[in-house]
Amino acid sequence: MLRRGRSTDATAGTTTGRAPRRALALFACAACACAIAPAPASAIFRAFSPSSPWNETAVPAASANPWASQFSDTPGYTMRLSGTPENPSHGAPIYFAEPGDPVAAVTITQPDWLRDGEIAWDGNPIPAPSGVTPASGLDGHMTVVSADRRTAWDFYGCVKASSSGYVTRVVVQWNLAGQGFSSSSNDNSARGSGTPLISTSLRAEEALNGIRHALGITVPRVSRIYELPATHSDGVQGPEAIHYGMRFVLRPDYPVPFGASRGVINVVYALKTFGAFVVDQGAPFELDADFTHPQLWQQAGLSAKTFDFTGDDFLPAVPGTPPFLPTIVAPARIAARPRLVVLRVNRRPVGQRHRFHLYGRARGDLRGASEVRLEVHTRGAWRYLMAKPLKGDGGFSAMARLKRRPKRAGHGRSGLRVRGVRLGRARVVPVRAIVPHVGRSAVAHVRLAR
Numbered sequence: 001m002l003r004r005g006r007s008t009d010a011t012a013g014t015t016t017g018r019a020p021r022r023a024l025a026l027f028a029c030a031a032c033a034c035a036i037a038p039a040p041a042s043a044i045f046r047a048f049s050p051s052s053p054w055n056e057t058a059v060p061a062a063s064a065n066p067w068a069s070q071f072s073d074t075p076g077y078t079m080r081l082s083g084t085p086e087n088p089s090h091g092a093p094i095y096f097a098e099p100g101d102p103v104a105a106v107t108i109t110q111p112d113w114l115r116d117g118e119i120a121w122d123g124n125p126i127p128a129p130s131g132v133t134p135a136s137g138l139d140g141h142m143t144v145v146s147a148d149r150r151t152a153w154d155f156y157g158c159v160k161a162s163s164s165g166y167v168t169r170v171v172v173q174w175n176l177a178g179q180g181f182s183s184s185s186n187d188n189s190a191r192g193s194g195t196p197l198i199s200t201s202l203r204a205e206e207a208l209n210g211i212r213h214a215l216g217i218t219v220p221r222v223s224r225i226y227e228l229p230a231t232h233s234d235g236v237q238g239p240e241a242i243h244y245g246m247r248f249v250l251r252p253d254y255p256v257p258f259g260a261s262r263g264v265i266n267v268v269y270a271l272k273t274f275g276a277f278v279v280d281q282g283a284p285f286e287l288d289a290d291f292t293h294p295q296l297w298q299q300a301g302l303s304a305k306t307f308d309f310t311g312d313d314f315l316p317a318v319p320g321t322p323p324f325l326p327t328i329v330a331p332a333r334i335a336a337r338p339r340l341v342v343l344r345v346n347r348r349p350v351g352q353r354h355r356f357h358l359y360g361r362a363r364g365d366l367r368g369a370s371e372v373r374l375e376v377h378t379r380g381a382w383r384y385l386m387a388k389p390l391k392g393d394g395g396f397s398a399m400a401r402l403k404r405r406p407k408r409a410g411h412g413r414s415g416l417r418v419r420g421v422r423l424g425r426a427r428v429v430p431v432r433a434i435v436p437h438v439g440r441s442a443v444a445h446v447r448l449a450r
Contacts, residue, residue, distance in 0.1 A: 044205060045096075045149060046212050047198045048180035053229045054199040054213045055180075058249050058275040059320035070242045071219050071311030072284035076340055076364060076439055079309040081202070082218070083289035084297055087304040089137035090283075091291040092201035097127035097147040102163040104128040110157065110169035117184040121173045126153050126166060134158035135291075140168065141190060143197045150176050154190035154197045174198065181229035192234030193226065193244035195279045201288040204296035207263040211270035214247065216279035218286040235281060242278055248314040249275035252322070257308070259377060259430045259443050261301025271309075275317045285311065301381045305373075305434055340364045341372070343433040343441035350448055355399045356418055358444075362394040362435045369438050372396045377430035377443070378423050385419055390435070402448070416448065423448070 048054055071077070083091020103125035108114060114121065126144055134142035140158040145151070155161075157169025172189045174180070174196050181195065188194050200216025222235035223243045230245030250271035257264065276287070289302075297303075343360040350356055358374055374385045388398045400418045416423040423429055427448055433441040 044209055044212065045145075047152065047174070047176045047196070048213075049177055052178075052180040052199075053277075053319075054196075055274075056214075056319045057273055057321055058214070058247060058317040059322050060249055060252065060315040061318045062316045065248065065311060065314050065316060067242045067246070067316075068311030068314070070221070071217075071314070073220055074284065074365070074437055076310055077284050077437065078305070078439055079217070079307045080284075080286045081289045081302060081304050081306065082283065082286040083135065083201070083291050084302065084304050085291045085294035088291040089135060090139060090141075090288075091135045091137075092139075092141040092143065092197045092288045093133065093135060093292050094143040094145065094198060094201065094203055094290045095129040095132045095292065096145045096149075097129045099147045101127045101129050101147065104161075104163055104165045106166040106168065106171055108169070108171065109167065113170050113188070115172050115182075115187060115189070117182055117187050118178075119172045119174060119182050119187065119189060121153065121171045126171070128161065128163040128166075131292075132161045134161050134168075141197060141288075143201075145176070145198070152176055152196065152198045156190035179229075182231045185231065187231040189232075191280055192232060193222075193279045194231035195229055195244075195277065197288075200277070200279045201290050202267070203290045204293040204300060207266055207300040207302050208296050209266075211266055211274070213270075214274040215270065215276040215287055217248075217276045218280040218283050218288070219278055220281065220284055222278065222281045229277065230279065244278055244281075246278045247275050247317045248278075249273075249317040249322075250309065251313055251315055254309075254313055257443060261306075261377075261381065263297075263300030263302035264306060266300075267302070267307070271314075273322055276314075285309075298381050301377075303382065305436070305440070306382070308440055339442060340439035341433050341435050341441040343431065343444050345431060345444045345446045348447075350402050350446055355401050356431075356446055357397075357399055358431060358433070359395075359397040360433055360441060361396070362390060362438050364438060366390065366394055366435075366438060369435050371435075373434045373436070374398055375432050375434065376418070376421055376423070377432075378421060382432070383421050385421055385431070396433070 105125050127146060134140045142155040142158050144153045152174040154172050155168045160167035170190060180199055190197055199213050202215060219242055221237050223237045223239055223241035224233050224235050225239050225243050226233040227243055227245035233244050252272060256268050341362045346357050371387045371389050373387050375382045376385050386398055388396050390396055402416055402418050404416055429446045430443045431446055432443050
């Protein structure tokens with residue numbers, strides 16, 4: 001469905017403002033930077049039946065992606081996470097009810113958009129879990145899952161959610177033991193594609209512990225033609241445009257980056273194993289996230305601009321069992337193309353009171369790119385260090401002094417810090433540079449003298 005200020009088509013049904021194997025191959029970070037161990041994904045909630053398209057593994061059906069240029073209007077654009085805690089407006093929060101939670105009546109403000117098929121809301125009050133809050137963007141997305149985990153209610157245009165009642169434009173009701181799509185042709189949902197929010201949005205607990213289903217991606221525009229598991233389209237493009245319901249997998253030779261966070265590893269392996277369906281339109285190459293549980297997002301090491309994937313890294317896919325995925329993380333290049341952002345650091349170890357020197361260059365189309373964001377990886381997550389302007393030729397340079405954090409009563413050992421970021425007792429600090437809408441550098445490593 002359309003997102004961010006785009007018009008909606010009342011005749012097409014609900015439009016959303018944005019917008020959009022074997023389970024043994026899901027992995028989490030190991031203590032060693034060169035290997036990963038299986039994540040305990042079996043304990044994580046998964047919606048719909050095992051035979052659902054969302055829960056089937058997939059394999060590439062082609063050696064190249066003829067729709068790669070339609071993932072974004074900007075060449076080299078890398079996938080974003082929309083709805084992480086630092087960027088919650090267009091997310092898709094998911095709330096799990098518990099026994100004893102109150103139920104609340106629902107007021108529908110767009111009754112002519114209500115479904116009347118198998119995903120129709122039955123009109124009964126809906127559980128109101130503690131803290132239930134819709135996304136604040138135009139979509140007003142939200143999902144509530146029943147305490148018995150058998151039913152999910154997806155909301156679109158929700159402006160109020162509490163034990164005193166819900167106010168929303170649309171609500172649909174999913175049988176979580178079903179197939180995850182409506183058998184009725186041209187049936188809409190809280191997305192213009194007719195697909196569910198519960199399977200197409202990444203939850204923090206999955207990012208941390210393992211993902212066992214296909215995800216959903218958003219592209220700028222789609223065809224008016226759709227294919228299962230999509231059951232509707234709010235697109236207006238011709239048949240040559242990308243379709244709702246098309247499935248893609250991350251290319252099998254895409255290496256897990258050296259020093260990757262737990263969340264990056266789990267998403268990489270899920271996209272190789274289950275892939276992602278095109279489920280929404282109106283924004284360039286995005287994956288929706290459930291912004292609840294910010295502490296888990298931090299542990300997973302994911303944020304809105306974590307990933308390096310471009311459309312060229314994805315291949316059209318069909319159901320199938322992928323080969324075994326190796327657990328070795330090679331410090332290899334991320335893609336078969338030159339890096340658009342290059343970062344260099346001090347060659348010699350940096351001592352206390354000495355300076356980090358971070359410098360490099362951005363290449364390619366720099367229109368609209370005015371600064372570079374520098375980040376350091378410490379305490380299990382990428383953390384903001386500083387931002388610097390880009391020069392006319394794309395060059396950038398930054399200095400930061402390494403200091404010792406004084407020991408304070410009750411705070412354990414002293415440690416190093418740089419510009420307020422605590423480095424603890426690290427001997428090597430991973431750093432990276434990100435230029436919005438251009439790309440990110442490979443991870444460089446600053447050695448610290450002790």
